[in-house]
Amino acid sequence: MNSSPAALVLIGHGSTLNADSSAPTYQHAETIRQRDLFSEVVECFWKEEPNFRQTLRSVNAKRVYLVPNFISSGYFTEQVIPREFGLSGPITRMAEGRELFYCDPVGLHPVMTETLLHRAAEVVAKAGVPIENPRKSACLLICGHGTSLNDNSTKIIQQRVEEIRARGLYADCQMVLMEQKPFVKDWRSHTNCRDVIVVPYFISDGLHSFEDIPVLLGITENVRVQGVQNPHNENGRRLWYATAIGTEPMMADVVLAQVEKFNADHAITTTAESSPASIIGFPLRRVGQVVISENHELRHRNDVAVEASSLRVIADWVAWRELLRTNAQGEFRPLKAAPNLPRGWRFPLASEANVALALQFLYPAALANWHLWEQGKLPVIPYLETADRQTGRYRIVRALPAAALEELTTTVCARSCLKQRLWGPNPARITAATGELPLLCPEACNYFIEKAREKIKGPQTAEE
Ligand code: SF4
Structure with a gap:
């Protein structure tokens, strides 16, 4: 993909209870931002800030790709997101001359099959205990939630399963579900393979991938705290467990693949028109709990008089986002404008545009x-x-x-x-x-x- 003057908005669900839900959306947006393919890359969430409605106010580009970081289509991608963004179809032309390109959810793209295979191979490689011949002895189980309300996700998983079976890389590949047949808890009877690899088809880690599925599989250690200890040996069989597919770094490429697919499906070509960088427009020195120096350094307002050498330097956007994620006690900050920003840091930036980007993470919109x-x-x-x-x-x-x-x-x-x-x-x-x-x-x-x-x-x- 060529460098484009268009913006990318990656849309996640988010949560007011913990940071796990939004973490992969931030992770993939950051990966794409570093590749410098779009004039702007912005995250937004249904349950966190920045919310859907406010997001477009922060975007300058005339062309905006909206990519739902969702595992399947359904109520959110078909009703909530179109309503909140004011979409009229795949392409929406807004009054101010802006075009919105609404891409399919990431989980629908065929390259998810490669992503699943990569994750399955990686989980075995990381354990350092090889499976000698997976074509003969290994079964790959793709685990979904399973619900009578929306069977789109089970259809998508079944499609992935059939594509993986067709590759013949594993002796078997099956779909298993948490809450309906074929139950993941019955994994022992679904296959006779000696090695069983389970990959959750979820967009983020959380209660299901860290607690529910391990319990259903019979894994006794605390996956959230101890990480995954693979393989689990049971009566001569080996069980390998991966965390949610949505946390796989390759998912950033799936996002880009959805943009490419949209361009191909709708004959969209990139234009030479440039979009203005984010600007502040006035000599900004204070916002919320943060002060900004003339040379673009951000600090907590209570650290103005602290010696620079005593403050931890925030080196990049990942560290900045990590700082904003929790309070001084390490607790999740669901409210970005809560007056509980930790102290003890400074964030030197190169330009006003970077200050504007830092503010977008700090106090969205x-x-x-x-x-x-x-x-x-x-x-x-x-x-x-x-x-x-x-x-x-x-x-x-x-x-x-x-x-x-x-x-x-x-x-x-x-x-x-x-x-x-x-x-x-x-x-x-x-x-x-x-x-x-x-x-x-x-x-x-x-x-x-x-x-x-x-x-x-x-x-x-x-x-x-
Ligand atoms: S004032 Fe703060 S807490 Fe109240 S609705 Fe607005 S953002 Fe939320």
């Missing part, structure tokens, strides 16, 4: 929201409209009483967040000191929606 606010164009979304867009177990937040809503805007927004809330009862009067970027909140975030649900139903459990 903050710069774009401020520019829109200054122009009187920032849409402010009433709570009920945000609540109406919620799906599944979050639909109930529509029933939040007005008094409870007001209480949450105090306990969640005013006490736990640095943003100035524009929606709901008693919205903020926006104030900004010279050189400061105000953090604006134009609609209830996913963290707030989570708290609204808790207010009605009680705390969410990890199993939900």
